[in-house]
Amino acid sequence: MSTSTWTSAVWTTEEFRAELCAFVSAALGVPERVEVVGVRPWSAVWRVTARGRSSYAKQNCPGQAHEARLMARLAHLVPEHIVPVLAADAERDLLLTADLGPTVHELGEATDPGTWVRIAVDAAVMQRKLVGPASGLGLTVLPPGDAVTYVADAVGRLAALPADDPRRLAPEVAVLLEARLPVVAAWGELVEDLELPLTLLHNDLHAENVVRAGDGSLRCFDLGDAVVGDPLAGLYVPLAMAQHVLGLPPAAPALRRIADAALEVWSDLADPVDLRAALPAALQLGRLARVESWRRCVATMTSEERAEFGSAPAVRLASLLDPTPLGDAAALG
Incomplete structure (x- = not known):
């Protein structure tokens, strides 16, 4: 087949x-x-x-x-x-x-901020181990320096679709995103200046994609969305999901605790102050990984499936206009 x-x-x-x-x-x-x-x-x-x-x-x-x-x-x-x-x-x-049993979500552990700390830290530790092999994993590579080109291309491609195509980016949103391109470029430069190595981004890491093994360790699965990119961008999904599950406002102390624990894994490669300052920009770049995985999925959907899910790449792209779980990164530009 x-x-x-x-x-x-x-x-x-x-x-x-x-x-x-x-x-x-x-x-x-x-x-x-x-x-x-x-x-x-x-x-x-x-x-x-x-x-x-x-x-x-x-x-x-x-x-x-x-x-x-x-x-x-x-x-x-x-x-x-x-x-x-x-x-x-x-x-x-x-x-x-x-089959290792119920997910962390099914066990009811996702309501504990400490669980999200452990998910984020374990993911960062795995990323460190994969820094060398990342280039040989055969995945889409999304370096921070290419972010503005990626966004510009996506806006142009999706905005040019026919008005009745569910994948189309609304013209008014396209205008806003085009105006945001200098800010996107600044995000990419800020993250690139950290000089962190590219590595694996799970790109769908949350409590329903993590199980607890018999020895108590956490194991992840469902890596179909994976890409290679800046490691801090990989925090976008777990932070966004933690914010949703825990019902927290942006930049809540619990979210900063999760982020700081993961950043500690990289603190020998960049100043912790610089890591924290660049993180909101990195989280915005993490949204592009979601755009990319949805783009790959939508490509082979039937017309009926596109009617339901076809707007996903445009919706994820438009989210660049929204604040991150740690606040608004637009001011960084």
Whole structure:
């Protein structure tokens, strides 16, 4: 089955189910049960039971079809940070991972700010370990110095779509974003001046994508959205989700505590004062990683799926006009 057919149109077919069962059988034995956990335009997940053992199988849409290869690589580089990989077929982007039980969210731990501190710190520690290998992970690279070019290109591309295209960026928003380009350039320069190395950004790191292993360590999963970029940009999703889950206003002390704990991991490479000063700008650049992953997903959606999700890249792009979880970065420009 070619990568062009890896979409929601085939994930519910008998042909694909047979292919999936063959993949599982080769790794674990013939499955007794294969249950659909979720089929979305960007990926599908199944809970598999084979020889009394529970695991999860996954495949992504073509734009995100790097996860199996990435997870196999991370299993060698940072096995202590991710869920155990039982099998990975990079050519077909079929992934099989161990079931470690409820997520941190399901355990009710996401209401504790300390949980978010640990999620952010663990992610930063993993990023430090991946600084060297990051260039060989085969992911989209979003360096801070290219931010203004990325935004300008995205605005031009999305604003030029027909008026009835759900992906279109509204003209009035395009005008505001174009006026914001000098500020975006300043954000990129401020972050670039820290001279932090590029590394892996999970790009969807929150309490529903983290589980607790038997030894108490936290393990992340769901890396289909991953990119390579400035490490501080990787704090955007966990800080935004912590703000939402904890019901906090921007720049709340608990959010600063989470951020400061993660910044400490990089404090030997840049002055902590400079890291804190640049963080709001870095968080804005983190929004671009979300634009990119949605762009990859929307590319192969059906017209019906685009009607529901097609606006996501434009919405994420427009969020550059909003304050970050740590306050407004616009003043930095």
